[in-house]
Amino acid sequence: MMVHNKIIKTVAIFLSLCMMFLSLTDQVEAKSKGKKPIVISFDHRRNIGSTKGMSTDAVSSATIYSGATGEKKSTIEVIRSTIKSGTGAANFNIKVKKTYSKNYRKTVNRARKEIDNDTQVKLVKKKVSGLKKYDTVYLVIPVWHATLPQPVKVFLKANDFSGKKIYVFGSHLGSGFGENVEKIKELCPDAKVIAGKAYEGDAKNKSVKKSVKKWLKANS
Numbered sequence: 001m002m003v004h005n006k007i008i009k010t011v012a013i014f015l016s017l018c019m020m021f022l023s024l025t026d027q028v029e030a031k032s033k034g035k036k037p038i039v040i041s042f043d044h045r046r047n048i049g050s051t052k053g054m055s056t057d058a059v060s061s062a063t064i065y066s067g068a069t070g071e072k073k074s075t076i077e078v079i080r081s082t083i084k085s086g087t088g089a090a091n092f093n094i095k096v097k098k099t100y101s102k103n104y105r106k107t108v109n110r111a112r113k114e115i116d117n118d119t120q121v122k123l124v125k126k127k128v129s130g131l132k133k134y135d136t137v138y139l140v141i142p143v144w145h146a147t148l149p150q151p152v153k154v155f156l157k158a159n160d161f162s163g164k165k166i167y168v169f170g171s172h173l174g175s176g177f178g179e180n181v182e183k184i185k186e187l188c189p190d191a192k193v194i195a196g197k198a199y200e201g202d203a204k205n206k207s208v209k210k211s212v213k214k215w216l217k218a219n220s
């Protein structure tokens with residue numbers, strides 16, 4: 001019995017060492033092709049305060065909990081985390097000081113007003129510290145009113161992206177990238193802005209992850 005336990009323990013240690021090695025080589029491979037990238041995202045779900053204890057039914061929008069498919073993670077979160085683990089990128093989340101309402105309609109109305117009035121939305125952290133360290137930025141953002149969410153606009157204006165490559169990824173419910181890529185080009189004129197991929201907000205988490213991985217493999 002003791003010998004049996006020892007064998008199981010040894011096999012378990014061996015397997016975990018193999019997994020650690022594989023994940024390290026993945027990241028080293030990505031990093032060796034240049035400086036470490038950074039993934040910057042704006043996720044609606046991280047900007048509506050706590051959703052703890054809320055059931056899917058309690059939220060009025062399919063887009064908040066992707067209720068239509070029963071998916072637990074937002075598309076933005078799936079894209080962000082897949083890029084982060086696939087490239088070893090640093091991470092920055094754009095967050096507003098005054099969170100949006102959990103009520104979808106109210107959020108839509110507030111967002112419209114902010115865009116129309118070019119509101120200087122207050123952010124938890126306006127600037128990325130040490131942005132100079134990064135050559136490549138993955139910007140992962142949804143389409144709001146066919147354009148940039150106002151917090152993203154405020155954030156882009158506050159940081160200097162000169163000389164950087166910005167890959168844009170997005171989520172939407174029909175508008176594709178909308179005006180996002182063009183607007184980013186306007187706000188970051190000295191950066192090279194490249195359209196990555198835009199995903200339907202109600203796509204399955206699994207298929208988005210697979211597609212992002214495929215894109216990374218083909219483009220990094």
Ligand SMILES: Cc1cc2nc3c(=O)[nH]c(=O)nc-3n(C[C@H](O)[C@H](O)[C@H](O)COP(=O)(O)O)c2cc1C
Pocket residue numbers: 044045063064066073074075076077107108109111112142143144145146147171172173174175176200201202
């Ligand atoms: C304020 C607001 C405005 C939106 N405007 C649009 C739009 O103009 N076009 C569109 O395709 N989707 C629009 N959407 C849907 C978002 O892009 C959607 O929430 C997102 O794609 C869902 O992805 P997620 O799973 O990352 O939350 C809007 C959503 C919100 C909250």
